Amino acid sequence: MSPSLLKVDVDELNTIAExxxxxxxxxxxxxxxxxxVNKVVGGNKTGRx
Numbered sequence: 146m147s148p149s150l151l152k153v154d155v156d157e158l159n160t161i162a163e164x165x166x167x168x169x170x171x172x173x174x175x176x177x178x179x180x181x182v183n184k185v186v187g188g189n190k191t192g193r194x
Contacts, residue, residue: 155167155170165181168186169186169187171186171187171188172184172185172186172187173185173186
């Protein structure tokens with residue numbers, strides 16, 4: 146199975162933000178078989194071109 150990337154507007158879907166405890170933007174959630182395996186909060190320009 147290949148990875149998927151989903152973008153969610155938590156202002157419109159605030160129940161998603163509450164369910165996954167998203168308090169800052171951006172927040173990246175990494176799921177495996179529907180379970181959270183990692184969470185990265187905030188962005189970092191280091192390494193991006």
